[in-house]
Amino acid sequence: xxxxxxxxxxRNGFWAFLRALGRGINMLxxxxxxxxxFGVLFVLLLLLTAGVAGSRMERAVQDDSVLVIRxxxxxxxxxxxxxxxxxxxxxxxxxxxxxxxxxxVGAIDAAAKDRRISRILLLPDELQGGGFAALxxxxxxxxxxxxxxxxxxxxxxxxxxxxxxxxxxADRLLVDPQGGVLITGLANYRLFYKDxxxxxxxxxxxxRVGEFKSAAEPYILxxxxxxxxxxxxxxxxxxxxxxxAEVAQLRKLDPAVLRDDIDNLPQHIASTxxxxxxxxxxxxxVDGLATRGELIAMxxxxxxxxxxxxxxxxxxxxxxxxxxxxxxxxxxxxxxAIVVAEGEIAGGKRAAGSIGGESTAALIRSAREDRKxxxxxxxxxxxxxxxxxxxxxxxxxxxxxxxxxxxxVSMGDVAASGGYWIAMNANRIFAEPNTITGSIGIFGMxxxxxxxxxxxxIQSDGVGTGPMAGAFDISxxxxxxxxxxxxxxIDKGYRDFVGNVAKARGKSYDAIDAIAQGRVWTGKQxxxxxxxxxxxxxxxxxxEAASLAKLGKGYPVRYVEAPLGGFExxxxxxxxxxxxxxxxxxxxxxxxxFAQLPALAPELQLLRNAKAGTPNIYxxxxxxxx
Numbered sequence: 196x197x198x199x200x201x202x203x204x205x206r207n208g209f210w211a212f213l214r215a216l217g218r219g220i221n222m223l224x225x226x227x228x229x230x231x232x233f234g235v236l237f238v239l240l241l242l243l244t245a246g247v248a249g250s251r252m253e254r255a256v257q258d259d260s261v262l263v264i265r266x267x268x269x270x271x272x273x274x275x276x277x278x279x280x281x282x283x284x285x286x287x288x289x290x291x292x293x294x295x296x297x298x299x300v301g302a303i304d305a306a307a308k309d310r311r312i313s314r315i316l317l318l319p320d321e322l323q324g325g326g327f328a329a330l331x332x333x334x335x336x337x338x339x340x341x342x343x344x345x346x347x348x349x350x351x352x353x354x355x356x357x358x359x360x361x362x363x364x365a366d367r368l369l370v371d372p373q374g375g376v377l378i379t380g381l382a383n384y385r386l387f388y389k390d391x392x393x394x395x396x397x398x399x400x401x402x403r404v405g406e407f408k409s410a411a412e413p414y415i416l417x418x419x420x421x422x423x424x425x426x427x428x429x430x431x432x433x434x435x436x437x438x439x440a441e442v443a444q445l446r447k448l449d450p451a452v453l454r455d456d457i458d459n460l461p462q463h464i465a466s467t468x469x470x471x472x473x474x475x476x477x478x479x480x481v482d483g484l485a486t487r488g489e490l491i492a493m494x495x496x497x498x499x500x501x502x503x504x505x506x507x508x509x510x511x512x513x514x515x516x517x518x519x520x521x522x523x524x525x526x527x528x529x530x531x532a533i534v535v536a537e538g539e540i541a542g543g544k545r546a547a548g549s550i551g552g553e554s555t556a557a558l559i560r561s562a563r564e565d566r567k568x569x570x571x572x573x574x575x576x577x578x579x580x581x582x583x584x585x586x587x588x589x590x591x592x593x594x595x596x597x598x599x600x601x602x603x604v605s606m607g608d609v610a611a612s613g614g615y616w617i618a619m620n621a622n623r624i625f626a627e628p629n630t631i632t633g634s635i636g637i638f639g640m641x642x643x644x645x646x647x648x649x650x651x652x653i654q655s656d657g658v659g660t661g662p663m664a665g666a667f668d669i670s671x672x673x674x675x676x677x678x679x680x681x682x683x684x685i686d687k688g689y690r691d692f693v694g695n696v697a698k699a700r701g702k703s704y705d706a707i708d709a710i711a712q713g714r715v716w717t718g719k720q721x722x723x724x725x726x727x728x729x730x731x732x733x734x735x736x737x738x739e740a741a742s743l744a745k746l747g748k749g750y751p752v753r754y755v756e757a758p759l760g761g762f763e764x765x766x767x768x769x770x771x772x773x774x775x776x777x778x779x780x781x782x783x784x785x786x787x788x789f790a791q792l793p794a795l796a797p798e799l800q801l802l803r804n805a806k807a808g809t810p811n812i813y814x815x816x817x818x819x820x821x
Contacts, residue, residue, distance in 0.1 A: 256511050256519070259500050262306045264513040265318040266299065268292025270325025270333070272537040272576045272607055273756075275548020294322075296329050296607075297733075297754070302517040303336040307343040309520070313499065315340060316510070317349040317365055319358040326576075326608025327438065328627035328718075330361045332732045337364040350490050353377065353471075359480070360438065363445040372484045375471020378457050381431045381438075387413045396646030400673050402682045404689035405636030408713025410612070414640065426714050430631065433717040437629050448479060529569045530751035531740050532562040533733075536573060536588065540580030540613045547757065550577055550617075552584025554757065559591040562755045563598055569750075570740035571595055571602045573621065574733060579613025582637060582688055588617040589695075596622065601743035605736035606630045606727070611715060615726070616692065619699040622743060624727040625736040626718030633721055635696060636713025637688040639681055643669045700725055 271293045306312040337347050349365035352374035359376055362368050399414040409423035443450040456478050467473040475481045494508040502509055538549035545551030562568045595602050604618040606626040611634035618624055655670040666677045697707040710724045721727045741750050
């Protein structure tokens with residue numbers, strides 16, 4: 196009789212557990228992969244469906260429609276992608292939004308010729324920022340729309356001075372009875388970090404040329420210098436005078452009375468017992484008071500048809516209208532190329548919305564090498580930044596002119612310091628009267644941290660092969676000999692800056708030096724001093740470039756921008772960030788003001804690209820009033 200087979204050996208419980216765990220992990224991996232795959236597929240199909248639906252909606256603009264312009268966020272020359280800012284805004288419950296000046300101007304100009312659009316309704320409440328030059332560009336487009344015989348109506352709950360500057364271009368300006376207009380004037384208050392740096396033991400060494408070059412003062416002082424206050428008062432005073440004059444002209448007011456009403460707000464507000472809306476009406480800043488419901492009723496009474504549901508009036512949103520009307524011109528005809536230089540100037544390659552010495556120079560070079568480019572417009576909206584990066588861009592402008600292609604600079608809100616550096620070699624320079632420019636000066640910063648290390652109980656010691664060996668070691672105090680070297684470099688940079696401007700503008704070195712010294716000017720003041728050639732916006736600059744290139748009429752205008760990959764386009768197209776919603780649903784939330792910190796402390800942007808152990812040389816202005 197055959198004995199029964201022995202029982203199988205009993206597996207060790209630990210190894211059996213590991214095998215089971217491995218099978219479980221593998222199954223979980225497959226589930227996750229499938230979820231991700233089908234999730235992405237679902238999103239793509241959803242976007243495709245939305246795109247088809249959106250395309251149909253674009254073609255469905257009805258006759259007698261009102262173009263509703265509700266700009267949200269900042270008014271910019273070029274969209275920027277800033278992961279930090281997006282994260283901060285997302286966690287604070289706000290969506291970072293931007294509107295391109297070119298899109299607003301293009302849509303308004305298209306609507307002026309579109310028989311389907313009967314009028315514009317401007318709702319500027321959510322416009323959070325935008326310099327006066329950019330607002331002036333949009334205001335000029337609204338004026339052209341009105342000149343075409345079509346009315347502009349503006350309505351808001353509350354208007355600050357930037358929003359009001361735009362809304363004043365309307366034929367009729369209304370505010371909610373519970374709202375009002377609050378205009379306070381311009382200010383340029385900055386944060387100063389010297390006391391904090393002293394507590395941390397950080398020594399900041401500033402080297403500069405220019406009596407009024409004050410951009411780096413917050414690192415070495417605990418207050419603004421007398422020179423900085425003197426210069427700021429002059430250019431901001433000119434900017435404010437221009438604001439009052441323009442608003443007064445648009446609203447048919449006396450500029451002196453308008454100034455008095457603003458300066459004496461505390462006394463005037465008592466007359467209406469704190470009612471800002473009634474005060475605005477009394478001072479003729481607005482034409483009437485109306486709730487949203489009354490606004491709708493007014494539109495209907497004036498002949499605008501009702502919408503499909505009968506609750507409002509027939510309208511088309513700006514974003515949808517712009518998507519359906521703003522198309523590239525002839526892709527093959529010779530024309531004018533536009534390169535946008537917006538933001539801080541830094542070395543290397545930078546994303547859209549900032550200026551890279553290599554990346555922006557490459558865009559100019561690309562435009563020059565394109566056989567369709569007959570003229571180039573460089574649209575500058577920059578307070579400056581690193582000197583060498585600015586020089587890389589200036590050289591490309593010079594090479595473009597040498598290639599027989601005229602270059603015209605159009606200055607936006609600010610084109611100062613390094614922003615002026617990249618502009619100075621153009622055939623012609625255009626600025627708005629309220630552009631901030633000049634600030635021809637240069638400074639360098641170098642920091643050392645021996646005291647910081649000492650606070651932590653760390654000391655630095657050793658030897659070198661000569662007196663300059665290890666001189667740029669930030670753990671050691673700054674040797675006066677090193678300071679002499681850095682100052683010599685800064686002096687040379689200033690001479691180059693002033694000398695290049697003198698050569699480009701056909702003036703003597705002394706003449707430019709007298710209006711340089713780091714001093715800031717408005718566009719109007721710069722014209723009086725020969726730093727710009729003409730006052731005007733982007734359209735005027737494009738027309739001048741076309742004239743210099745003898746293009747005639749009907750030429751196309753193209754923006755030259757770095758191409759985006761398919762995945763980048765997909766990400767930019769997403770309006771919602773799921774991870775931010777999840778975090779907020781879990782209670783992870785920052786206060787709303789936290790997202791505004793980068794704007795409150797622009798000086799800290801200088802340190803973002805600063806290199807340790809080497810002098811950092813800047814032509815920067817940091818001169819945007821609030």
